[in-house]
Amino acid sequence: MKRLPKRAGWLPEGGPQRLLTDDEIRLLGESSFFVRDGFVDEALAAEARAEIDRLAEAERLRPAGISRGMNYRVEDRVRGDLITWLDPAEATPALAAVHRRFEELRDELNQQAYMGLDYFEVQIAQYPGGGAGYDRHVDAFPGSPNRRATAILYLNEGWQPEHGGVLRAWLPDGEVREVEPVSGRLVVFQSDQIPHQVMPTFAPRWAVTAWYRHRSAVI
Secondary structure (H helix, E strand, C coil): CEECCCCCCCECCCCCCCCCCHHHHHHHHHCCEEEECCCCCHHHHHHHHHHHHHHHHCCCCEECCECCHHHCECCCCCECCEEEECCCCCCCHHHHHHHHHHHHHHHHHHHHHCCCEEEEEEEEEEECCCCEEEEEECCCCCCCCCEEEEEEEECECCCCHHHECCEEEECCCCCEEEECCECCCEEEEECCCCCEEEEEECCCEEEEEEEEEECCCCC
């Protein structure tokens, strides 16, 4: 298992002309996975955290479930986060800005990686600590026209190793990566190619996830 330090070995932030670098596009094609630091600045991340906290105080977050349809159920031993869906038409300013960044990412993935992404949905998740996590899973079945790409943005200022909560990801070549959920960090991967898991979390942990869908998919 390969565990990287907070900064060493991560790709640099992109330049002003393009959102993604050539290396990031290459990694998404070769490994189905890349990590980017500084996707949003700390001021935006801090305000987004505050807005999520206000949603939680207003009881707008609900325990996340697993499966779909008739099989949908809440099992906190499998998945322990609280969630809500982000509607850009009703979003508070910082979360609306985060949504726009995900929209820019969608456009860049289409222009540079030719992914044909159209719709996307955004979910806010807060892990309360106390060992809450999310067991190993994939975001889409292989070959499905449903979710094509997943992008996870972390908002956790001052995250420490003892807080746990790393994202463990199994890459197609057998490498296992662990990503600390530090503020401003973005993880992007092909939804049907990367099994992943949120390890037990021992401090409040905030994440915003976008799932991008192919034009043939129905939400």
